[in-house]
Amino acid sequence: MDQQLELLLEIQDLRMQRRELTDGSLTDLEAEVFDVKIEDAIQSLDEKVEELEQRLGRGIRARYRRIADKAPRVVAPVINGICYGCFVAVSTARASEADRNLRVESCEYCGCFLYHVR
Amino acid sequence: MQLRELFVPSAINLDLAAETKDEALKELVSCLGLDGKSEGILYKMLKRRENLGSTGIGRGIAIPHCRSLVVTRLRVAFGRKLSGLDFKAIDEKPVRYVFLIVAPPLEVSNQYLPVLGKIAQFGKEADVPESLAELSSPEQFIELLEAKDL
Ligand SMILES: [Zn+2]
Numbered sequence: 560m561d562q563q564l565e566l567l568l569e570i571q572d573l574r575m576q577r578r579e580l581t582d583g584s585l586t587d588l589e590a591e592v593f594d595v596k597i598e599d600a601i602q603s604l605d606e607k608v609e610e611l612e613q614r615l616g617r618g619i620r621a622r623y624r625r626i627a628d629k630a631p632r633v634v635a636p637v638i639n640g641i642c643y644g645c646f647v648a649v650s651t652a653r654a655s656e657a658d659r660n661l662r663v664e665s666c667e668y669c670g671c672f673l674y675h676v677r
Numbered sequence: 678m679q680l681r682e683l684f685v686p687s688a689i690n691l692d693l694a695a696e697t698k699d700e701a702l703k704e705l706v707s708c709l710g711l712d713g714k715s716e717g718i719l720y721k722m723l724k725r726r727e728n729l730g731s732t733g734i735g736r737g738i739a740i741p742h743c744r745s746l747v748v749t750r751l752r753v754a755f756g757r758k759l760s761g762l763d764f765k766a767i768d769e770k771p772v773r774y775v776f777l778i779v780a781p782p783l784e785v786s787n788q789y790l791p792v793l794g795k796i797a798q799f800g801k802e803a804d805v806p807e808s809l810a811e812l813s814s815p816e817q818f819i820e821l822l823e824a825k826d827l
Contacts, residue, residue, distance in 0.1 A: 560714050572722050572745050575782050579744070584790060592797045593740075594767055595730040603729060636746050636781065643783055676749050676781075677712060 560660045563619050567663070567672050570611050570623075571634040577604040578631055619663055626670055635671035645669035678788060680753075680795055681822040688754035689815035693775075698764050699724070701756060702741055705777040708754045715747035719779060733766025738800040742778040742793055751780045751788045753796075755818060757809065774809045776800070799827060 579585040580597055589595040615623055626633050635644030642649050647668045659675040666673055688708040695701035702723050706716050722743045726732065733739040754777040761771025776796045780789035799805060802825070812818050 565714075565718065568718060568746055569721065571782075572718075572743070573725065575744050576722075576726065588790065588794060588797070589730075592734055592794075593730055593732055600729040607725065632782075634746060636749070636783075638749055674746050676746065677715070 561662050563616055564660055564663050564672070564674065566611055566614055567619075567623065567634050568674055570608055571632070573604055573608050573611070574627075574631065574633065577601060577608070580604075622665065623672075626672075630671075632671060634674050635666060635669065637673050637675045642666045642669065642671065642673060644671035649673065678786070679822070680792065680799070680827040681819045683751065683753045683788075683792065684755060684815075684819060684822070686815040686819075688752070689818050690754070690756045691812055691815065691818070693756045693758040695756075695758060695762065698727070698762055698772075701758065701762055701775055702727075702777075705741075705754045705756045705775060708756075708777075709748070709752050709779070711747060718747050719743075719745050723777075723779075727765075731765040731767065733764035733768075733772050734797065734800055735766055735768035735770065736800070737761070737770060737773040737806050738776070739764045739766060739772040739774070740776045740778065740793065740796055740800065744780045744782050744789065746782060748779050748781050751778070751784060751792060753778050753792070757812070759810065774800075774806065795827060799825060 590597055632644055635642050637649055640648050644666055645668045664673045693701055693704055695704045703720055706720050722745045723741050726743045732741045756775040758773055761773050764772035766772055778793055808821055
């Protein structure tokens with residue numbers, strides 16, 4: 560897998576984790592059952608995301624910022640040829656098994672980076 | 678959806694080889710049948726979640742959990758280590774029973790939260806640690822969930 564794509568995946572998963580802690584869906588469970596200090600956790604996630612963002616190459620980081628500033632989702636999974644960022648089929652030329660995840664691609668419709676899930 | 682329908686026998690390990698928390702996480706992730714790269718990413722995410730606070734909720738039970746793009750549906754696994762693992766649990770006691778829960782970012786049926794909640798509740802029942810200690814087959818694990826109507 561492309562290393563930059565792997566970084567993007569990690570960033571996306573951490574952003575998801577952060578969002579769930581702040582939008583209320585996981586907040587109570589994490590605080591009550593697991594004794595997580597929510598504010599500390601959010602700060603720690605922010606720091607980690609920032610650190611990973613610094614490791615993105617310049618071009619990709621610029622593309623990343625354009626998406627990240629306006630949408631919660633930066634990387635969309637592609638499952639059975641469908642981009643789950645916008646639910647449109649990605650073009651078949653790039654869906655070939657061998658090429659999957661070997662370079663950073665974006666969805667031409669919604670702009671998300673694409674991660675092909677096996 | 679009942680909890681017992683989510684657990685497949687290949688993801689129920691009553692005798693983990695792991696000697697440490699990290700090894701236990703890796704061993705449970707490897708039960709899910711993902712490719713090596715995805716396993717690595719998932720393990721990293723689980724570790725990051727543990728860094729926010731241990732998922733060891735006390736009385737020998739831990740529930741590591743996270744969402745990740747590398748899975749396409751909710752996956753669960755159960756591992757037991759009777760000699761105990763240092764999990765930095767809330768009560769600082771060794772962990773013997775580990776429930777792993779991973780979910781994709783988008784789920785049609787939104788099961789992640791209810792499943793996490795149900796397992797946490799199950800783990801808090803007084804008789805559960807003892808019942809988990811006595812299991813001798815994955816089938817009995819399923820039967821235990823069934824007896825609890827889970
Ligand atoms: Zn798209």
